[in-house]
Amino acid sequence: MCLKWCPGGLKHNRVKLHKKDMNIEYYKTIASYYDIICKDLDFDLDFYKSEKVYGKNVLELTSGTGRVSIPLLEAGAKLTCIDISPEMLKILKEKITQHKYSAEVICEDVTKISLYQKFELAILPFHSFMELLGENKQLCTLSRIYRALVPGGRFLCPIHNPTVRKDSVNGCLHSIGVYSLEDGLLHVSGFEQGGHPTVDRFRFYEKFDKSGKLNSKHIVKMKFELISKDSFEEMANRVGFKIKNIYGDYERNSYSDSQSPFIIWDLVKS
Template identity: 45%
Template sequence: MSATSIDYDPVAEIYDLYVTAVDDVPFFLQEAQAAAGPVLELTAGTGRLSLPLIEAGVALTCVDVSPRMLEVLDRKLRQRGLRAELRCADICQLELPARFRLALLPFQSFMEITGEARQRQALAAVHRCLLPGGRFICTLHNPALRRRQVDGTLRLVGRFPHREGSLVVSGFETGGQPVVNRLQFFECFGADGSLRWKRLLPMRFELIERERFAAMARDAGFRVRDVHGHYDRSPFDPARSPFMIWVLEKKGSERGSRRPAIPHHTAVED
């Protein structure tokens, strides 16, 4: 069983057409540059975040469980003349030397690791990869807000240009206590409006409450430094914030380590 509950291989070649978010890139870029050392990106996929970080000079190791997503990323790197270490691996079973100053798990992908046992395995694996004092930034949806969309209603994600015409992406979700089951549909239409092909991507992810994630992180050996509610570093507000952006730190300190200060709004725990 892979770390996540979603097989992205069948949609690797069209993933970039419908996943175009960039609002988190400046936040992660600032964090990666402040780390001043090797950075580990988990669930790197096709490089939505990886490429801006590498282009900015970050020494990046990219991990994903999907071989085809990493093939797309590798092709982009070669086309741009960029370099990064790519690892096809399950986060829960990740074995890398403790050499990273920062680990990133963006785009709420930790939620795709369902079940507390595997979530704890993932946190422990990331902890092992970090230097003492290293940080782990893990983003989650705010379950109180995200759960409102889990109502069985078919919703349009968007219509996107495709070489054959246009790609229409939609989906609906059920469950949510705490696991959400989503069916995502991909329909490609030609210029004449005819349906060329259709794909279905079953997805599962878990809505993780704040208290439970904090407890798992502490048990794994992390100190909770901050919980932001958005990428502007605003404090997490359970009633309003769309995200929980966790800034965790591996306990201990590395002699001679220096990290440039980044303004944080909330000091959760010393």
């Protein structure tokens, strides 16, 4: 069943978010739930680990709570993690300490990074490049990553294939999942609308106690952008990257415009 969201519903709940801080607020609100929701999300880990990261200087952009960082540290990468959200990074730092790993963790906007150290590999996992809204921010980020690489260094940047992804940007409310908490259950649902190219994502986080009584409800909103292959390619070329490969999925199958779920860019600093 598809429930269309009525815009009046949001007004009724008095959601007021300032456009500028919307994505930062989103991660601030959901940081404590993030690992619960992403517990079994490992679809891309082998892809990054197969880069033979042992002993390599790796720059991980938008690292969040370390879903990818911890496996990379485990595989012996010398890791620098960057993320704009202090709340997400607090959790990452706790995990690094807990595992007795060592990594540089920097709270910074990826559109503004300027790093002294140079890296052999940079990654920006989980399609989060799409959270950088507008060509200006996307170009700034690509150019700063280019500068942070050694000559011959690579940048792996997966994004969604907009041709396929746009089908789920349909305003239909659906359940994301139900997760066990120590004191009850968390139910996450949501919908997405727009997509020309900015998508508005609404998520509902509802906590129930063990008797099924609703304890709390958060409505959070964030934005991301559907980025066309041509537009990404043009920006990557403009900052000096050469395209080494374009994969359509994390098994490194070749990209098909009509069918691939992802566009995974493997770029080289020439």
